[in-house]
Amino acid sequence: MQRSSTHTFTLQQWLNYQQSLHQQVIELGLDRVREVARSMSLHPTCPIITVAGTNGKGSTCAFLNSILSVAGYKTGIYTSPHLVRYNERIAINDRLVSDEELCQQFQKIEEARQEVSLTPFEFGVLAAVSLFIEQQVDVMILEVGLGGRLDAVNIFDPTVSIVTSIGIDHIEYLGDNREDIGREKAGIFRPQTPAICADPDPPQSIINYAKQINAPLKLWGKDFSLTNAGESLVFVGCDRCIDSLPYPALKGGFQLHNAAAAICALLSLSDRIHITTQHIEYGLKNVFIAGRYQQLTHHCTIILDVAHNPHGAQQLKKNLIEQPCYGRTKLVFGMLRDKDIRGVVEQLHPVTDEWHVAPVPDLRGANASELAHFIEQVGGKVKTHDSFQEAMTDALNTSEALDRIVVTGSFVTVGLVTDYLVNLG
Structure with a gap:
């Protein structure tokens, strides 16, 4: 398959082609993908919620999408990896992107990149954001693939950032201890921009970096929480106390951390989006994500x-x-x-x-x-x-x-x- 004929590719041919372009499956760094984004004039104007962490990213994105969708907002959600079909990575609310839409976006990226080498993941991020801009979504929810600081998602400035949890993973790229890994994931924070950490024992590196760049950081258990209150839950944070909330449809006590981070993030955007208690209730009860218990x-x-x-x-x-x-x-x-x-x-x-x-x-x-x-x-x-x-x-x-x-x-x-x-x- 030659580059000149890429416009005839099926989705699977596009994915195979992307694999052949880059020797490394993972290559951290922002210069290449930022250059292509600039060539494509990708300048989102809607709120962006960026989610990083070792575990819990997908669940947190699902909570955000569920609450925003019931509130009537048009969401663009990008997550990775997929379970069965590549299309699962990009959705408008609950509608998965079609093969045709993906192929159209990949063609645009191919024309814009010239001789710039991109990884398959970077193709995916650019395709998602380009589609979301075209579809005029109200809010983008972008899940970081690996780390944070040097992940392709991080070329787009978030309106609010979430770090879900910090564990030991991807040692060859992020470090072999929670402090180093935490610093990499905190790289999604921005000055004067709300930042949230749902880890109950956050590495000091996250706290230090937030202070260094003057990012207002909210911590689980200190600034926000979602706790048991008998048959229901109570959220405290962002100058709000919301009681009688239902237990999330996603099982596991750790999901309370993810749900709380999502609620905290949405309340932090109160000047741009309007979320009621009823929206939160319905979003918690009806959230779904495949493959999470x-x-x-x-x-x-x-x-x-x-x-x-x-x-x-x-x-x-x-x-x-x-x-x-x-x-x-x-x-x-x-x-x-x-x-x-x-x-x-x-x-x-x-x-x-x-x-x-x-x-x-x-x-x-x-x-x-x-x-x-x-x-x-x-x-x-x-x-x-x-x-x-x-x-x-x-x-x-x-x-x-x-x-x-x-x-x-x-x-x-x-x-x-x-x-x-x-x-x-």
Whole structure:
């Protein structure tokens, strides 16, 4: 495929083409993508909410979108990665972008970039923002892909910034400690611009950087909170006290942090958007995001969760303990080789009776024997399979009504099993 014929590409051809353009899947830095954005005259005028963090970014974006949508605002939401279809990354409210719309945006980027090299992720960010400007959305919700300071999303100045949580992940790019990682994620903050951190134990680097650039920072537990009040929740923050709020549709105590950060961000934009208590109530009750402790009913319970680092696995373990199973818990498990496989296995081993592992079909994917090695080291019972279809089939065929199957380890793993279950009917 030659560049001159890109206008005839299908979406999959575009994605393949983007992969071939850049030797590195990840290349942090803003100069290249900023140059292309400038050539495309991408100058958003609506409010932008930028969301960074180790875990909880997607859920926080979902809360923001749910509340804003019920309030009648037209939202443009960009998240990554996807589970099954690339189109999941870009949506207008709850409508996923079409193949045609994506191809049109990719063509515009291709014409604008000239000889500038872009990563596939950078293509996606530019396509999303370009489409949102064309569609005249009221609010953009942009999820950072990796880190914050040098992520492509950060070329667009936020109206309010959210850092959800800080854990150890992407060590080769962000550092091997929470202070270094926190500083990278705080890079989305801007002077005199509201900044929010939902981590209950924020690294000092986040606080220091906010002070350094004079960004008004609101911290969980100090400046805002969402706490249990019997059968309901109460939000305190932004000079407001909102009681009798429902528990979020997304399960897990940590989701209160994500929901609270979203509410705090929206209230911080009160001069540009109007959100009522009723909007918040409905948004919390009706929020949905695939693959975040998503429960399905088969002949036994199936749980899909994209936990892919020790921090995420710890939250998954907590959910599984709080929602006990009266049969066996089986994990259909696959991870990328450059993740902390040992750390995830150690977190999930105490709540797992049987592991079903398969190779992740990705250049970075760990094979089944590698995964089995870590599981056997902690004394886990493990079965290896050639594919996730085979792993899921075996787990289902050997499970009874009181058992549960948990699918986890990576977005790729959950996406492949999701696709399998849809075809299974």
